[in-house]
Amino acid sequence: MVGALGCQKEIAGAIRAKGADYALGVKENQDKLYKDVKDLFAGAVEAYWRDVTHGSVRDVYGDHGRIEIRDCSNRNRFNR
Numbered sequence: 001m002v003g004a005l006g007c008q009k010e011i012a013g014a015i016r017a018k019g020a021d022y023a024l025g026v027k028e029n030q031d032k033l034y035k036d037v038k039d040l041f042a043g044a045v046e047a048y049w050r051d052v053t054h055g056s057v058r059d060v061y062g063d064h065g066r067i068e069i070r071d072c073s074n075r076n077r078f079n080r
Contacts, residue, residue, distance in 0.1 A: 023074075041073045 015022055026037050041056075056073040 023072075041075075 012022075012024065026034050028034050056071065058072075059070045061068045061070075
């Protein structure tokens with residue numbers, strides 16, 4: 001996964017223009033994008049992805065009085 005720099009539109013566009021794939025991190029402070037991505041994955045696994053390889057993982061970290069939860073879902077094929 002690329003860091004925050006790779007989430008800039010120009011850099012993401014350059015990566016895609018080269019035909020490369022990468023994981024794009026989405027945080028809840030990106031309201032519309034976060035909701036759109038969450039809606040894409042919610043319910044789609046059971047309804048539409050029966051024959052599509054997919055997966056997810058959740059990591060929970062706690063340190064220095066802070067809890068960080070990272071959910072990662074992937075899908076190997078998107079309609080373009």
